[in-house]
Amino acid sequence: MIIDSANRLNQTAEYYFSRKLKEVRALAAQGKPIINMGIGSPDLPPPPHVIEALTNSLVDGPAHQYQSYKGLPELTAAMSTFYENQYGVKLDAESEILPLMGSKEGIMHISMAFLNPGDEVLIPNPGYPTYTSVTRLVEAEPVYYNLDASNNWMPDYDALAQRDLSKVKLMWVNYPHMPTGAKATKADFENLIAFAKANQILLVNDNPYSFILNENPQSILAVEGAKDVAIELNSLSKSFNMSGWRVGMLLGASDYINTVLTVKSNMDSGMFYGIQKGAAAVLKEGKEWFDSLNTVYQKRRELAWQLADLLNCEYSKDTAGMFVWAKLPEGAGDAEAFIDDILINKSIFITPGSIFGSQGAGYIRFSLCVTEDKIKEAISRLKN
Ligand SMILES: Cc1ncc(COP(=O)(O)O)c(C=O)c1O
Numbered sequence: 001m002i003i004d005s006a007n008r009l010n011q012t013a014e015y016y017f018s019r020k021l022k023e024v025r026a027l028a029a030q031g032k033p034i035i036n037m038g039i040g041s042p043d044l045p046p047p048p049h050v051i052e053a054l055t056n057s058l059v060d061g062p063a064h065q066y067q068s069y070k071g072l073p074e075l076t077a078a079m080s081t082f083y084e085n086q087y088g089v090k091l092d093a094e095s096e097i098l099p100l101m102g103s104k105e106g107i108m109h110i111s112m113a114f115l116n117p118g119d120e121v122l123i124p125n126p127g128y129p130t131y132t133s134v135t136r137l138v139e140a141e142p143v144y145y146n147l148d149a150s151n152n153w154m155p156d157y158d159a160l161a162q163r164d165l166s167k168v169k170l171m172w173v174n175y176p177h178m179p180t181g182a183k184a185t186k187a188d189f190e191n192l193i194a195f196a197k198a199n200q201i202l203l204v205n206d207n208p209y210s211f212i213l214n215e216n217p218q219s220i221l222a223v224e225g226a227k228d229v230a231i232e233l234n235s236l237s238k239s240f241n242m243s244g245w246r247v248g249m250l251l252g253a254s255d256y257i258n259t260v261l262t263v264k265s266n267m268d269s270g271m272f273y274g275i276q277k278g279a280a281a282v283l284k285e286g287k288e289w290f291d292s293l294n295t296v297y298q299k300r301r302e303l304a305w306q307l308a309d310l311l312n313c314e315y316s317k318d319t320a321g322m323f324v325w326a327k328l329p330e331g332a333g334d335a336e337a338f339i340d341d342i343l344i345n346k347s348i349f350i351t352p353g354s355i356f357g358s359q360g361a362g363y364i365r366f367s368l369c370v371t372e373d374k375i376k377e378a379i380s381r382l383k384n
Pocket of ligand 1: 103
């Protein structure tokens with residue numbers, strides 16, 4: 001390349017899955033019968049009426065024009081009602097909700113809106129790799145807080161109290177937690193809010209998994225006084241099998257929302273009308289939808305536990321989300337080498353825990369976005 005890339009890319013590598021899935025596809029192209037239990041991209045369809053809402057909308061007057069930066073009033077109203085019904089959180093549709101094209105883009109917009117170069121950002125280890133890469137892209141400093149099984153993957157406040165947090169401006173939290181599936185109680189969220197207030201840190205809860213295999217969906221915004229220091233990201237990707245639609249939302253006090261809108265309104269020109277109509281329709285779904293979805297995931301998870309047993313892994317059964325997080329047996333060695341061996345010899349792709357941070361070393365993650373038949377096939381391959 002004759003022209004150098006920007007310095008901000010020096011510490012940012014291509015996303016693990018972007019790289020690894022090329023390798024997995026190449027193996028499939030050679031005729032290997034790959035079973036992909038790597039990525040959390042729901043394989044099930046969204047409710048059929050959503051597709052109808054999208055297709056019917058295509059002939060509406062404004063269907064193909066630029067859309068409002070703040071989303072259709074019908075969509076933000078649907079998001080507001082959804083939050084009230086599902087989490088008991090009241091939000092003003094006009095000023096406290098910002099529709100996003102997926103919560104992943106929200107991570108970038110929030111970081112651009114609040115971080116200056118050199119600001120520190122508390123990031124969970126293990127955690128979603130995008131928090132780190134985006135922090136680096138905006139030239140802020142990732143600083144990690146370790147989570148481990150002995151503490152149910154919750155922050156260790158005693159350890160945090162020993163640290164100099166004076167440069168920390170923002171903290172990412174993500175409960176139900178990916179990759180471990182740990183669930184936060186209301187008390188856990190209260191502790192986080194108290195910590196953020198005491199240390200003057202903007203707390204962002206990334207909340208895409210609360211309806212998957214979880215009896216008790218929680219929003220951090222349900223904590224009294226949360227809106228002073230916390231904002232929340234949510235997403236239709238996993239809750240409604242709509243990851244390709246790219247619909248997420250940011251929720252919180254209007255000042256924070258407006259600050260993010262200042263960035264976002266300079267980067268895109270609104271979300272496609274039909275997608276907003278489909279999203280508004282799907283948000284009317286409730287318990288019945290989630291029950292039927294979770295019946296499928298429950299069966300798949302039981303099979304994935306069998307896979308983990310065959311690999312002599314340990315795992316918790318009390319988790320939420322669409323993954324099984326499993327600890328490799330003593331002496332199993334490096335998780336990347338472990339999964340490569342299974343990929344090459346059994347044509348099963350599993351994610352190594354190490355891509356989520358050093359606290360994920362020695363773990364692997366199975367995605368439940370694979371049919372029961374395929375998981376059964378994976379079980380029989382491991383038995384042979
Ligand atoms: C923790 C976490 N946050 C955010 C996302 C991104 O979701 P979206 O599809 O809404 O961009 C994912 C997707 O895998 C995730 O695991």
